Amino acid sequence: MATRPVDFLLVGLGNLGEEYITTRHNAGFLFIDYLANVIALDQKSNVPPVFQRRMALSADVHDVVFSYQKGSVSNSLRIVLAKPLTYMNESGVAVKKVMDYYQLTDSKKLIVISDDINTLPGSLAIQNGGDLKSLAGQKGQESIATILETTDFVRFRLGVGKPPSGSPTTIPQWVLGPFSRDNKEMDLFAYLMSHTTQALLNFVQTNDLKLCKKKFASSKKLPSRLVPTESLVYPVHIEDL
Numbered sequence: 001m002a003t004r005p006v007d008f009l010l011v012g013l014g015n016l017g018e019e020y021i022t023t024r025h026n027a028g029f030l031f032i033d034y035l036a037n038v039i040a041l042d043q044k045s046n047v048p049p050v051f052q053r054r055m056a057l058s059a060d061v062h063d064v065v066f067s068y069q070k071g072s073v074s075n076s077l078r079i080v081l082a083k084p085l086t087y088m089n090e091s092g093v094a095v096k097k098v099m100d101y102y103q104l105t106d107s108k109k110l111i112v113i114s115d116d117i118n119t120l121p122g123s124l125a126i127q128n129g130g131d132l133k134s135l136a137g138q139k140g141q142e143s144i145a146t147i148l149e150t151t152d153f154v155r156f157r158l159g160v161g162k163p164p165s166g167s168p169t170t171i172p173q174w175v176l177g178p179f180s181r182d183n184k185e186m187d188l189f190a191y192l193m194s195h196t197t198q199a200l201l202n203f204v205q206t207n208d209l210k211l212c213k214k215k216f217a218s219s220k221k222l223p224s225r226l227v228p229t230e231s232l233v234y235p236v237h238i239e240d241l
Contacts, residue, residue, distance in 0.1 A: 004065070006102045006109070007077040008204050010035070011095055013114040013140035015087050022232055024160040025088060025175040027115035027189070028140075031158065032081050033234045034193045035200070036062050043067075048235040051083070057101055058085050058094035060238060068205060077204055084140075091140035092147030099148075110153040111200065114138055115175060119159030122188035122222045124196050126213045127155040154209060156200065158192055179232055187226035 014020065014029030022030070036049035051060040062081040067074065080102060084094030099110065108128075117137060119125045127134060130151050135141040138157070145151045163169035169177070179186050199216035203209060 004078050006063075006080050006104055008109050008111060009080045009082060009095075009098060009102065009104055010111045010113065010200070011082045011084065011091070011098070011144075013088055013091050013112065013138075014083065016085055020176070022178045023176050024115050024179060027158040027160060028113045029083050030189075030232050030234075031113050031193050031196060032062075032083055033236050034232075035197055036064075036081055036236055037234045038197055039064055039066055048237045050237045050239055051081075053085070053238050053240045054101075055085070055241070057082075057097045059083060059098050060085065061098065062236075066204075068201070070205065075205070079204070088140040088143075090143055092143035092145070095144050096147050107148055107150050107153045110144075110148075111156060111203075112141060112144060112153060113156045113158065113196070114140055115160045116157030117160060117162050117171060117175065119157055119161070121159050121161045121183075121185055122192050123159040124192060124199060124217055125155075125157040125159065126199070126209065126217045127157065128153065128209060154203070156196055158189070158196060160189075184226055186229045186232060188222070189232060190229040191223065191226055193232075 010032065012028030012032030014026035020026050040049045049062055051062045053060050060083045065076050065078050067076040082098050084091045086094045116125055132142065132145060132151065135145055135151065141155060160175065162171065163174045179189055195216065199212055202215065203212040
């Protein structure tokens, strides 16, 4: 695998630690674990996907070749899934290290997945480019743009919404609070992880972000019936290096 260049780097944002695992701010971490399991199932693996804890890169990484069928032609992509170990506000430090290690110089090959309070629960927003104002409110995204000195990377922003109107809950308390069963919030996020997986696979296979936005972004109607969700945590194995 080392002789093949990386096609895409997928970075999920979150905070390390047991107390953060199922919080809204860890939407990116939760999604990366979910996606790793989807790929493992597609490859007919019956063991949890393995992430390597690369302290030199300040990240947990899962390096995988993903095969897919396009018409009658079989194709494959080398994809690196990463979760920074730096805590949210310093995510750019880890992303820069991982990109340098894998010799990724094209920021368009970077896809960052995070929570988004400005998008409704269950909905997906997709962005690229713009100025730093377009990243306002998501400190991990801001850190990445600042350290890479560009906003020219793809952002998949997973809607977690805001506290209910009239609630005394502040935005920091909201994003650092756990996904709830109230108002089917857990069910909506489980649906969103599945929906975002479809969007990501569409994008990496077509490299057509405009089409991907049109097909999957937040204007899409949510399903009237949601599958009840017992847990948002998907198993992964961490190997310390």
